[in-house]
Amino acid sequence: MDQLQPARNWAGNYSYGAPRLVRPASMEELQQLVAGSEHVRALGSRHSFNDIADSPGTLAVLDLMDPGTSVDPDTMTVTVSGGTRYGTLAAELERQGYALHNLASLPHISIAGAVATATHGSGDANPNLAAAVAGLEMVTANGDVLVSRRGDPGFEGMVVALGALGIVSRLTLDIEPSYDVSQNVFENLAWDEVLDSFDEVTSAAYSVSLFTDWSGETIGQAWLKRRMDSADSAAADLRRFGGTPAVEARHPLPGVPGSNCTQQMGVPGPWSDRLAHFRMDFNPSKGDELQSEYLIPREHAVDALITMRRLSSLVTPLLLVAEVRTMAADNLWLSPNYGRDGIGLHFTWRQDQGAVEAVLPLLEKELAPFTARPHWGKLFSAGAADIRPLYPRFGDFTALADRLDPTGKFRNSFLDRTVFGT
Template sequence: MPVVHKITEMNWAGNYHYRAGVVHHPSSEDELRALVAASGAVRALGSRHSFNAVADSEVLVSLDRLATKTIIDSAAMTATVSGGTPYGVLAQNLARHGFALHNLASLPHITVAGAIATATHGSGDGNKNLASAVVGLRFIDAQGNTRTVNRAHTADFAGYVVGLGALGIVTEVTLAIEPAFKVAQHVYRGVPWEQVLADYDAVTGRAYSVSLFTDWRGDAVGQVWFKQRLGDGRTTDFPAQLLGGSAALVNIHPVPGVLAVNCTEQLGTPGPWEDRLAHFRRDYLPSSGAEIQSEWFVGREHAVAAINALRARSAEISSVLQVSEIRSVAADDLWLSPSYGRDSVAFHFTWFRDQRAVDAAVGVVEEILAPFTARPHWGKAFNAGAPELAPLYPRFADFLVLAARVDPSGKFRNQFLDRTVFAR
């Protein structure tokens, strides 16, 4: 029988309490299949790192007791893992055998199935989100049947990957992998906005992955993180002074005043990809969770205009803001991905955990970015509903058709999806 745990915690941030009274922890796929078949409404719960109700349901299931071994196919250059596997665990397993993923998100603690379902991403002008590496899925459908889809043979595969949990419970994910590589992380402080905006593409193209951290106030970016992939042909020149900023002399945290003990190694020291691509170390929690996060994606061609628009109204959001991060995400073909069909710039906001103030600030940011057809991150705080979101995604209607075919009874829907996807 599956283990059942009472829910005694909210989500990771503490800003949302799940409606279900218990979480089921099946130890086999057969147990999971039986549970799904017998449930009226059910969803999977991963690392609880969503900042809204996307993961909630009457019945919640955790995949943490299913096998987490990594099956590597070196001929096909793929790896297959349980959907409940944290990315940090997957990265370690791949690295032991000399392989890598193309990128990691800021946190290595998030689960594979949860991250891909919401199009979670890292950074880099040429780097697509984490879900773009998916070449196959195994999931339990509403009848409790096991189903598989893959990029090679499933015509509408691009609709399944960023599925928001609306199509079933993903038990296994097969991902494209590549040979392992090394990364050196360089951090600069106090880079003038004038230098960044004079040639934005040159700044973000300087390294494999680039992040800009700001509070939107003043004339300078607080920090610029360059993750240099060794041997990729990009510049190796990271001097003491760059773009008017100064190289950090000690490891620093993205949030000013917070100790960097949980951050990955900086100072230009080369190291394995799994210890540099994420901002935070897999053996430390990134923070206490006392925050709420939001993020919006705009087409790359609007990067400078969107930055200037946010800076112009910084007074309306900065008092609620811990830090904001700007990253690049390459275009993909996944129907509900915020980077579907367009190279994007992602504007991330880490707010203080004050729900009322955050709701107001989110409204301001949505207003600022609306002219740039901004798409929100599905797992973070935003106000838009289906009427506003549907026109932003060319394949939105196709996803509705797919969901109606795969889950006609709506077993995997919830209040969040009814508001943001299925509302008529």
């Protein structure tokens, strides 16, 4: 069991305060670690921008544990260790002829961490990554292993659990036969036309992302990912909204080369090499961005976009880029898309945390009429009193946490502030 000093997160804006970081290499070591710790939490790929993954005691990193990838063709599921990264799993599934329904922008993130925070990809009909969880294995406070499957009591509260219930050691995910995807980028879509036909724009492909800085009369880029096995795959063309097809590979950030992004220009290829925005073999930049995101019900999409354009003078000077995506509803208690189809308003900020944190309360006040739910792993200012009314099953979740972790072994400052606080 390796012991290291805790380090900084992916962006470099947060230094973990836990006095020790441990890398168990087996389930037995993980169980012993949890049972013998007063406070402990799992640390994944460190792509959170706040203190959600920290602990006043020990941080457990599961990257030494055997992925143990196991495909069950009868149930069309795959079981894998929680510390495995999506890109690693995607490559193995593609090798065996299978696929996941979606991927997030970065394939470098750990599966358990992404699931715990309801991280998502994009697509009108695609729920977030956690919705694919069919079962999980979790080490609870006394070191025992709890196994829960879809349909079991409380399962919907255990999937997106923010690390508050235990350390998820293995996950079982729904899979499907492999499929090919092609990706095209269109530039300079007219805002007025997009707002007039928002549903048509976001349904033009399996996954659609709009990149903007909220200023001006046009949207900088629209990324369309088409499934080649779809009957309407030829519909992915946004020229009717003023968009111009990109003539070379693009990066979401203006002036940055597109060579680090997944294949574009309409060239079909495996889902595992197209659904994420960035290539697995590209090490994403560190230390030059912050992120926030708010999930808003689909029925408020156009009004929320109009609001954001009105707030351009407030947010644009701090932005590197913003992204608008859509996702389908799910039934996971703490998922920001619980019970509602939605859109995500994602902000990639410049590395100026003081200025960003000063803007967030104002931004959240403007988005409050749309019942905006913050992404758990990114920067936001709302506390438990603000968040609790946004989730119908919030009380059920805190009761589940009290039952599974009565002494608060897995709690930390983030949970005290955003979930268990008053």
